Amino acid sequence: xxxxxxxxxxxxxxxxxxxxxxxxxxxxxxxxxxxxxxxxxxxxxxxxxxxxxxxxxxxxxxxxxxxxxxxxxxxxxxxxxxxxxxxxxxxxxxxxxxxxxxxxxxxxxxxxxxxxxxxxxxxxxxxxxxxxxxxxxxxxxxxxxxxxxxxxxxxxxxxxxxxxxxxxxxxxxxxxxxxxxxxxxxxxxxxxxxxxxxxxxxxxxxxxxxxxxxxxxxxxxxxxxxxxxxxxxxxxxxxxxxxxxxxxxxxxxxxxxxxxxxxxxxxxxxx
Ligand SMILES: [Zn+2]
Numbered sequence: 001x002x003x004x005x006x007x008x009x010x011x012x013x014x015x016x017x018x019x020x021x022x023x024x025x026x027x028x029x030x031x032x033x034x035x036x037x038x039x040x041x042x043x044x045x046x047x048x049x050x051x052x053x054x055x056x057x058x059x060x061x062x063x064x065x066x067x068x069x070x071x072x073x074x075x076x077x078x079x080x081x082x083x084x085x086x087x088x089x090x091x092x093x094x095x096x097x098x099x100x101x102x103x104x105x106x107x108x109x110x111x112x113x114x115x116x117x118x119x120x121x122x123x124x125x126x127x128x129x130x131x132x133x134x135x136x137x138x139x140x141x142x143x144x145x146x147x148x149x150x151x152x153x154x155x156x157x158x159x160x161x162x163x164x165x166x167x168x169x170x171x172x173x174x175x176x177x178x179x180x181x182x183x184x185x186x187x188x189x190x191x192x193x194x195x196x197x198x199x200x201x202x203x204x205x206x207x208x209x210x211x212x213x214x215x216x217x218x219x220x221x222x223x224x225x226x227x228x229x230x231x232x233x234x235x236x237x238x239x240x241x242x243x244x245x246x247x248x249x250x251x252x253x254x255x256x257x258x259x260x261x262x263x264x265x266x267x268x269x270x271x
Contacts, residue, residue, distance in 0.1 A: 001028040002239060002260040006126065006161060006196045006223025011035045011056040015063020017230040022067065024232040025239065028261065032057060032229065033098045034073045050074065050084035058092035069268060070094040071126060076111040077104055085117040095268065100128035101141040107149040119153040124267050129164040129171065130198055144171040151181060157190040157267050159221055162198035168207035175219050192267050195259070196223035197238050201245065208249045217255040221264045
C-alpha cells in the first residue's frame, strides 16, 4: 500500500470512483489538491475567489476522510488568501495547503501572511518547486533555495514537489540545511522532497541515488501528479515507474516503505 501526496482534482470527480481506483492500484491514501482558485471560472468575479473550490474539494473528501486528504490550493496574491486559509482549516476540515509561486517569490509578503496563519495551525504545505511548465517565464520563482524563508515558520512541515528538478542538488542542500538548523520545534524532519515526476528517468535515477546517499530515506515522499484520480491506470503509472527506479537504486524494503508510506504519514501528521 502507498500514499500519493500529489493528486490534482478538477472539482467534478466522484469520491466513490476515486476510492475504487485506489483499491485497484493499492493506494492507501491520496492527497487531493483543490482546483487553483485563479483558474476557476466561477470564482473569477467573486469577492471570495477561494471559497467555491475549497467547498468542492471538501465535499469530495467526505467520501472517506481517512483515505482522502483534502489540501487547499491557496493563491496568496488573491484578496481572500489569508481568510481562505482559516476557512479551509476551521470550516472545511482541509488538512494542508498547496501553493505554486507563479510571478511571486516564496518570500513575498502576501505569501508570508499566509504562512503565518498556516504556522498557527501547524499544518503541512506542498510547494511546487523546480521548472514550471507553461508558456510564461515562471521557473525563476520556483528555485529551492527560496524556501529558506520557511525557517521563519517552524511549525510548518513542507514538501518541495518534483524534488525541484532540474535543481535537485539545490533541493537536497536545502533539506540538509533544515536538518542542520537549530530550531526544530515540531519535528526534526520538517522538510521533505516530494519525488513526483518531472525529472526524466535518467536524471531521476541519478538524483535519487545522490539524495538517498546524502539525506538517507526519511525525507522523501511519493507523489504522482495525477490529473485523473478516477482512473486506475493514471494513478498507477508513476507508482509503477517510481518503484522500479527505487529498486534500480538498490533501496531496501524498509526504505521503500518509508518513501511510499511512513514519511508521508509523518509529514501529514497522521502518526
Ligand atoms: Zn502537480
